[in-house]
Amino acid sequence: MDPNHIRNFAIIAHIDHGKSTLSDRLLELTGSLTSREMQAQVLDAMDLERERGITIKAHTVRMMYKAEDGQTYQLNLIDTPGHVDFSYEVSRSLASCEGALLVVDASQGVEAQTLANAYLAISHGLEIIPIINKIDLPSADIERTKEMIEKSVGLPASDAIPVSAKTGQNVEQILEAVVHLLPPPKGDPEAPLQALIFDSWFDPYRGVIVLARVVSGTLRKGMKIKVMSNGKVFDIESMGVMTPKPVELTELSAGEVGFFVATIKNVADTKVGDTITDAERPCAEPLPGFEDIKSMVFAGLYTVDSHEHALLRDALEKLRLNDSSFTFEPESSVALGFGFRCGFLGLLHLEIIQERLEREYNLDLITTAPGVRYKITLTDGKVVEVDNPSRWPDPSEIEQIEEPVITAKILTNEEYVGGILKLVEDKRGRQQNFEYVSETRVMLTYELPLNEIVLDFYDRLKSVSRGYASLDYHLAGTWVSPMVKMDILVSGEPVDALSIIVHRDFAYERGKALVSKMRELIPRQMFEVAIQAAIGSKIVARETVTAMRKNVIAKCYGGDISRKRKLLEKQKEGKKRMKRIGKVDIPQEAFLAVLKVG
Numbered sequence: 001m002d003p004n005h006i007r008n009f010a011i012i013a014h015i016d017h018g019k020s021t022l023s024d025r026l027l028e029l030t031g032s033l034t035s036r037e038m039q040a041q042v043l044d045a046m047d048l049e050r051e052r053g054i055t056i057k058a059h060t061v062r063m064m065y066k067a068e069d070g071q072t073y074q075l076n077l078i079d080t081p082g083h084v085d086f087s088y089e090v091s092r093s094l095a096s097c098e099g100a101l102l103v104v105d106a107s108q109g110v111e112a113q114t115l116a117n118a119y120l121a122i123s124h125g126l127e128i129i130p131i132i133n134k135i136d137l138p139s140a141d142i143e144r145t146k147e148m149i150e151k152s153v154g155l156p157a158s159d160a161i162p163v164s165a166k167t168g169q170n171v172e173q174i175l176e177a178v179v180h181l182l183p184p185p186k187g188d189p190e191a192p193l194q195a196l197i198f199d200s201w202f203d204p205y206r207g208v209i210v211l212a213r214v215v216s217g218t219l220r221k222g223m224k225i226k227v228m229s230n231g232k233v234f235d236i237e238s239m240g241v242m243t244p245k246p247v248e249l250t251e252l253s254a255g256e257v258g259f260f261v262a263t264i265k266n267v268a269d270t271k272v273g274d275t276i277t278d279a280e281r282p283c284a285e286p287l288p289g290f291e292d293i294k295s296m297v298f299a300g301l302y303t304v305d306s307h308e309h310a311l312l313r314d315a316l317e318k319l320r321l322n323d324s325s326f327t328f329e330p331e332s333s334v335a336l337g338f339g340f341r342c343g344f345l346g347l348l349h350l351e352i353i354q355e356r357l358e359r360e361y362n363l364d365l366i367t368t369a370p371g372v373r374y375k376i377t378l379t380d381g382k383v384v385e386v387d388n389p390s391r392w393p394d395p396s397e398i399e400q401i402e403e404p405v406i407t408a409k410i411l412t413n414e415e416y417v418g419g420i421l422k423l424v425e426d427k428r429g430r431q432q433n434f435e436y437v438s439e440t441r442v443m444l445t446y447e448l449p450l451n452e453i454v455l456d457f458y459d460r461l462k463s464v465s466r467g468y469a470s471l472d473y474h475l476a477g478t479w480v481s482p483m484v485k486m487d488i489l490v491s492g493e494p495v496d497a498l499s500i501i502v503h504r505d506f507a508y509e510r511g512k513a514l515v516s517k518m519r520e521l522i523p524r525q526m527f528e529v530a531i532q533a534a535i536g537s538k539i540v541a542r543e544t545v546t547a548m549r550k551n552v553i554a555k556c557y558g559g560d561i562s563r564k565r566k567l568l569e570k571q572k573e574g575k576k577r578m579k580r581i582g583k584v585d586i587p588q589e590a591f592l593a594v595l596k597v598g
């Protein structure tokens, strides 16, 4: 197709501002879906995405649109996730677009990720059309939202399009704006092939599927392609676009985006950010790629039933085929047996992987407290990276510890600033900036240790701001901090899977809160159970779970059989997620108690 009739664009927004709903409306308007096929939020394909209402993977859809000028345009829409854990996917999607729709909820206004995503789009040189969504809501304030877009994002908002993705009001104006305001792609279809991989995954029926943007040249069915980073050559077997149903094509030319399937067996051979070229007529240079994605949050995953360990490994291997952003390696714990140390982009990512393992692979899992990766310089000069408390070096051998630090931008209303300042100070934050972005909205910029964020920061932020605060962050560097390892002893025995890394000045308080939470979570046993927190050989806190006097059933009076059954069932249910350590049954929640005491 003539590149002048192509528009590639992404939709960017803060979470829940309506990207997916708007995408659905655009598909409907361009007739990409008949109403029978129209199912709410078709782009959120995975069940889990639909249930949680979040978009996990970026998707791309081709729509054909007959504009008011009588010409037909090919519009390639690339949907992006909104959650901060997945911002690297936003960046990838933007690299394959010339323009973006910046969707802002008219009842909420500009939020932290509106800003972060808008800046990303600006830095990629994209043309941006502001869209003010949810104007059907009584609390919508179009003028105020425009003002915030101008003041805080710095984009002219007089042409912002007010729409309701829910009712469809004004949505057709967006299509006209895409055609007239966004630039067409450049690139010569006759030049040597240069295509950028912006996603790839393993499909059990079709093998490796690659999403690519052809930057110059033409990608053809049957072509021998070369992956530029590793020199490997593959034959293109089939290719096409999603409309959103897959439609097979025989070529994709400069400016177009689409998928292809080649003789690729391993997703690792088609790394996101890599350039694909024609093996017979290669281009001179690869395209600028993406930075490698790094895991930020680490936790141990174990099966409750140790016989299921091999199943967990298989499941992790399968999931990894589609998600190169999480890592895993075998680890073993005295308390929990054989398991895996896994690395994630953030806490939401951890939850999603855990839920998929349980749901799709039917595994009962124990997850240990999430933590971060420390860089430790030893007294002999060696430097080690440690993300597992059980590998923490002996304190006498530690010279210096560096912990990862983030820059966090928090947008909130004036009245919540006090509570938030207290929270970030409690979390060892250091203020960088305090700025009014409108009369009542404040943007706080803080440096914070990532270790403090992975615990309960989101939940606490939500509660002190009653939900009126949004957060965006990126890795900023490291601080040298006096971190210590805190062990938890149950009945006098250290349970390695319960150990955590804390700041020395907070250790005493944390230890006290932790054992007291554990006391609530560990059910009473037939005997007394001591729970202690210790740093080295020094006990910093202690609580006791008193012994059960009689067994539970003995408490119900004889005749009430249904109550009895209920109790037994409840016990059984509880057992499922217990791990017996020594003589004590410890429930899953106890392993995550540290998340609840921040």
Ligand code: GTP
Binding pocket: 013, 014, 015, 016, 017, 018, 019, 020, 021, 022, 053, 054, 055, 081, 082, 083, 133, 134, 135, 136, 137, 163, 164, 165, 166, 167
């Ligand atoms: P993520 O994919 O999780 O980033 O969210 P999203 O930005 O795609 O938001 P989504 O489309 O899932 O919409 C979030 C919520 O807002 C849903 O409950 C939608 O029904 C609702 N919503 C979206 N657009 C409108 C609108 O124009 N008006 C009203 N009243 N509600 C809307």
